[in-house]
Amino acid sequence: MPSPRLPVLSIAHPLILLPTARLTIPISRTLADAVLALLDDSDAAQPVLAAVPIPAPEDPEFHHPVTSGTAARVVRLVRPRAGQPYLLSLHGLTRIRLVDPVHPSTAPTPDALPDHAIQYSNGEGGTPRPQTVEAFKDAALRMLDRLATDSVQPQRKDDWMKVAAMVEDISDERAAWMADVLVAAVSGHYPDKLAFLAATDVEDRLHRATELFIKQTSISEVSKKIASAVDESLSRQQKEYFLRQQLAAIQRELHSLHNPPSSNNPNPNNANLGFGTGGGSELDEDEQADADDLADLRKRIEAMEAGSEERKVGVREWRRLKRIPQGSVENGVIRTYLEWLTSVPWPSTSATTGTGLDVLKDPSFLGKARAQLDADHYGLDQIKRRLIEYLAVVRLRAMADASSPASASASTSLPTPPQTPTQGRIEGSDKSRKEDKALVHAPPAPTLAPKKSSKGVKGPILLFVGPPGTGKTSLGQSIAKALNRPFQRISLGGVRDEAEIRGHRRTYVASGPGMIVQALRKAGRNDPVILLDEIDKVGHSNFHGDPGAALLEVLDPEQNHSFNDHYINVPIDLSQVLFICTSNTLETISAPLLDRCEVVELSGYTYDEKMHIARRFLLPKQIQANGLSDSQLQLTDGSLLHIATLYTREAGVRSLERAIGAVVRFKAVEWAEHLDVLASPDAPKEEKDKDWRGVVEEDELEAILGVPRWDGEEREREERRGVVYGLVVTGMGEGGIMPVESAAVPGAGRLKLTGSLGDVIKESGEIALSWVKTHAFELGITAGRGIDPLKVPDPVDIHLHLPAGAQKKDGPSAGIAMTCAFVSLLSGACVPKDIAMTGEITLRGRVTPVGGIRMKVLGAHRAQIRKVILPWANRKDVEHDVAPEVRREMQFVFVRTVNEALEAAFGKGTLGWRRETVLLESRL
Numbered sequence: 001m002p003s004p005r006l007p008v009l010s011i012a013h014p015l016i017l018l019p020t021a022r023l024t025i026p027i028s029r030t031l032a033d034a035v036l037a038l039l040d041d042s043d044a045a046q047p048v049l050a051a052v053p054i055p056a057p058e059d060p061e062f063h064h065p066v067t068s069g070t071a072a073r074v075v076r077l078v079r080p081r082a083g084q085p086y087l088l089s090l091h092g093l094t095r096i097r098l099v100d101p102v103h104p105s106t107a108p109t110p111d112a113l114p115d116h117a118i119q120y121s122n123g124e125g126g127t128p129r130p131q132t133v134e135a136f137k138d139a140a141l142r143m144l145d146r147l148a149t150d151s152v153q154p155q156r157k158d159d160w161m162k163v164a165a166m167v168e169d170i171s172d173e174r175a176a177w178m179a180d181v182l183v184a185a186v187s188g189h190y191p192d193k194l195a196f197l198a199a200t201d202v203e204d205r206l207h208r209a210t211e212l213f214i215k216q217t218s219i220s221e222v223s224k225k226i227a228s229a230v231d232e233s234l235s236r237q238q239k240e241y242f243l244r245q246q247l248a249a250i251q252r253e254l255h256s257l258h259n260p261p262s263s264n265n266p267n268p269n270n271a272n273l274g275f276g277t278g279g280g281s282e283l284d285e286d287e288q289a290d291a292d293d294l295a296d297l298r299k300r301i302e303a304m305e306a307g308s309e310e311r312k313v314g315v316r317e318w319r320r321l322k323r324i325p326q327g328s329v330e331n332g333v334i335r336t337y338l339e340w341l342t343s344v345p346w347p348s349t350s351a352t353t354g355t356g357l358d359v360l361k362d363p364s365f366l367g368k369a370r371a372q373l374d375a376d377h378y379g380l381d382q383i384k385r386r387l388i389e390y391l392a393v394v395r396l397r398a399m400a401d402a403s404s405p406a407s408a409s410a411s412t413s414l415p416t417p418p419q420t421p422t423q424g425r426i427e428g429s430d431k432s433r434k435e436d437k438a439l440v441h442a443p444p445a446p447t448l449a450p451k452k453s454s455k456g457v458k459g460p461i462l463l464f465v466g467p468p469g470t471g472k473t474s475l476g477q478s479i480a481k482a483l484n485r486p487f488q489r490i491s492l493g494g495v496r497d498e499a500e501i502r503g504h505r506r507t508y509v510a511s512g513p514g515m516i517v518q519a520l521r522k523a524g525r526n527d528p529v530i531l532l533d534e535i536d537k538v539g540h541s542n543f544h545g546d547p548g549a550a551l552l553e554v555l556d557p558e559q560n561h562s563f564n565d566h567y568i569n570v571p572i573d574l575s576q577v578l579f580i581c582t583s584n585t586l587e588t589i590s591a592p593l594l595d596r597c598e599v600v601e602l603s604g605y606t607y608d609e610k611m612h613i614a615r616r617f618l619l620p621k622q623i624q625a626n627g628l629s630d631s632q633l634q635l636t637d638g639s640l641l642h643i644a645t646l647y648t649r650e651a652g653v654r655s656l657e658r659a660i661g662a663v664v665r666f667k668a669v670e671w672a673e674h675l676d677v678l679a680s681p682d683a684p685k686e687e688k689d690k691d692w693r694g695v696v697e698e699d700e701l702e703a704i705l706g707v708p709r710w711d712g713e714e715r716e717r718e719e720r721r722g723v724v725y726g727l728v729v730t731g732m733g734e735g736g737i738m739p740v741e742s743a744a745v746p747g748a749g750r751l752k753l754t755g756s757l758g759d760v761i762k763e764s765g766e767i768a769l770s771w772v773k774t775h776a777f778e779l780g781i782t783a784g785r786g787i788d789p790l791k792v793p794d795p796v797d798i799h800l801h802l803p804a805g806a807q808k809k810d811g812p813s814a815g816i817a818m819t820c821a822f823v824s825l826l827s828g829a830c831v832p833k834d835i836a837m838t839g840e841i842t843l844r845g846r847v848t849p850v851g852g853i854r855m856k857v858l859g860a861h862r863a864q865i866r867k868v869i870l871p872w873a874n875r876k877d878v879e880h881d882v883a884p885e886v887r888r889e890m891q892f893v894f895v896r897t898v899n900e901a902l903e904a905a906f907g908k909g910t911l912g913w914r915r916e917t918v919l920l921e922s923r924l
């Protein structure tokens with residue numbers, strides 16, 4: 001029987017049409033005409049042709065004759081748009097073999113459809129063996145699973161899963177068909193697909209499909225792995241590149257910060273390269289300095305006590321420093337940390353520790369300390385006595401500590417720490433490894449330092465309280481001098497953040513240690529005198545932590561032997577440090593802090609004391625500071641007193657010192673001009689003959705210092721109805737007088753209080769008015785009992801005002817001053833202007849004691865008050881605390897009742913007392 005014939009269509013590389021598959025290819029106009037002719041000639045609606053794949057010339061298959069192809073139905077022929085190729089869609093039906101093989105080089109052109117004899121050859125071999133089918137299914141399922149996993153679109157994933165389900169269920173007979181479907185659907189190598197098309201035997205076909213699937217799956221897996229590896233390495237590279245760029249930018253910025261481009265360098269880019277003109281370069285100098293710094297750092301770590309916590313941390317950080325490339329940010333951070341760590345005076349590295357003890361052991365220590373205090377300060381006898389007591393205690397304790405067996409053994413033979421090498425990995429060269437080991441194994445440095453077991457100086461913490469300029473800081477300095485220790489002052493005013501005291505943790509950018517560590521570093525010894533200035537102004541607990549709590553840890557002798565600074569993060573022994581606190585007032589200091597301190601009050605100086613201080617200390621200091629000598633400038637006593645009374649009015653001597661400084665500077669200019677005139681040959685003779693007048697008199701002061709600030713205050717003070725002077729202490733701890741003004745204004749019997757008054761002072765005002773109303777008849781203010789002096793004869797309001805309205809005022813001590821003001825207002829009698837008073841009153845007319853007597857009396861003395869009315873219970877304060885010269889110059893009246901206060905204020909017989917009733921009341 002003759003073989004059937006089919007028109008043959010050449011399918012060019014890399015396309016291939018497998019049975020069951022569909023393929024759409026672009027074809028030329030000529031071929032389209034041939035297909036149309038075929039359509040016309042054919043009886044069937046969709047004519048069949050043989051699609052034969054023709055390999056490309058570079059393909060090895062190109063040299064072999066082509067025999068295989070696929071019988072395909074022409075499904076569609078379309079021409080999308082004019083000028084574009086026709087599209088021919090074919091549907092693969094079954095395998096065919098060309099009876100006469102064609103050679104690819106002589107294959108029919110794609111433009112023609114020559115007829116060829118063919119054989120149908122799809123199902124040779126019958127049913128495949130079950131193992132073959134099993135292997136095929138396995139490979140197919142693995143491949144489908146990978147395809148589903150790799151699919152990004154969910155729909156696609158679903159499709160692959162469905163196909164997988166079909167593969168699982170397929171029968172052995174249909175396995176070959178399934179192989180066609182799958183091989184057509186997945187991508188594969190052209191030669192593999194060609195071979196698959198040529199496999200007419202089903203067994204062979206399934207083998208080839210299995211191989212193709214396995215190959216595809218492993219290609220997909222490998223490429224996936226490669227992709228993710230490439231991805232990872234790329235992102236690491238990108239990250240590294242990005243960080244390096246940032247680092248370079250930061251270094252450039254830092255460099256330009258430290259070396260601003262010089263104006264004479266025309267090229268700013270080269271401005272900082274700093275190449276020297278000679279052989280040596282400045283760059284080399286930098287490198288040398290850097291190496292020296294590192295060597296120094298290393299030495300300081302080595303000097304730390306072996307086995308100590310600080311040394312362990314130092315060694316650990318040193319190793320990290322060496323691992324991290326120079327110039328990196330982290331390197332800088334570690335280096336800064338190590339610089340701080342090694343500059344803290346640790347017991348072992350603080351070379352001068354023994355000196356403190358030697359000074360204390362000196363038998364003449366207390367005598368020398370007394371002499372030092374006297375040399376630096378005038379007066380303050382009680383305070384000096386207290387300080388000597390304190391120093392005596394410090395000395396005794398230190399000596400007892402030094403002679404105790406534990407401490408003695410500590411200072412002579414230190415226990416050798418266990419010398420196990422640190423387990424950490426040591427990187428770097430052999431040499432550096434040896435060096436590191438040397439760091440860890442260094443023999444214990446011989447030291448006199450007391451061990452951490454030392455009890456340290458556990459005396460009470462001194463707290464100097466007093467107004468500004470009364471010598472609190474300079475007393476602290478004198479103590480440090482007496483003890484021969486460095487002095488450091490830490491100002492705590494306005495400290496809100498705990499980290500300012502304790503440091504920031506190293507995780508913070510730009511972190512650093514706190515004030516205590518900074519002070520220790522500056523002091524360079526572990527036993528300095530540290531003055532904590534203005535502890536009353538430390539902020540309270542807030543979201544930045546509690547600075548007060550941090551201070552407590554610093555000051556508490558039970559805790560401060562292992563103070564933890566967050567930055568250093570190694571316990572620091574503060575037990576050898578002598579802390580002294582200062583404060584202007586006790587009111588705002590937290591109770592626990594106050595509890596740890598022993599309060600030493602400095603109330604301020606009398607004019608007499610100020611004169612002495614000015615003459616002995618302030619004036620010589622200013623004369624020296626301004627380059628003059630004692631013979632060139634003198635201030636008379638009168639002028640000094642004039643400055644103290646009319647230009648300054650303060651408890652301390654700071655403004656006095658400033659004013660004296662201004663006078664000295666003025667005279668220094670005059671002296672310099674005088675010298676110029678003498679030296680100048682052109683100066684007129686009369687100028688040269690003028691004598692230098694180095695004495696400053698009272699009447700010259702106005703020309704130098706301007707109009708006196710306080711002149712006329714006494715004169716302006718007037719004796720007026722309703723005005724009385726009370727005594728106050730300001731928030732700075734300074735005493736003074738304050739007018740209590742009252743006025744009657746039309747109204748309805750109410751009391752109005754102004755001047756930023758607190759609740760307590762307002763209540764005092766109401767008590768005072770109630771007392772006056774109750775006793776209005778006895779005081780002769782009203783004509784009969786039960787009459788309200790604010791309603792009869794005219795209804796009035798009383799307005800009471802305390803000037804300096806911007807300052808808050810509170811407390812009960814203005815009670816008698818307010819009462820006197822109301823009595824004066826309602827009775828018309830006046831209180832003399834040189835009388836001032838203080839005292840709390842009760843509703844029944846008792847006068848109870850108040851605080852701050854010393855400051856108040858001194859303030860009154862400065863304000864030239866002659867008579868002070870005080871509560872009876874405050875007598876002892878005046879006797880103990882007020883200087884004798886002040887007591888001599890002022891009259892003190894101590895009162896138990898309001899009646900006595902009124903009598904002392906207005907004078908006997910001034911008020912129209914109805915005597916009988918007063919007597920009656922006092923008997924009651």
Ligand SMILES: Nc1ncnc2c1ncn2[C@@H]1O[C@H](COP(=O)(O)OP(=O)(O)OP(=O)(O)O)[C@@H](O)[C@H]1O
Nearest residue numbers: 376377378467468469470471472473474613617653
């Ligand atoms: N009794 C004194 N004898 C000699 N000089 C004194 C005396 N009191 C104070 N001074 C001098 O007054 C100046 C101010 O004193 P200091 O700075 O100690 O005041 P302070 O009480 O610490 O003030 P603040 O509360 O404002 O810190 C210093 O130059 C100090 O030497």
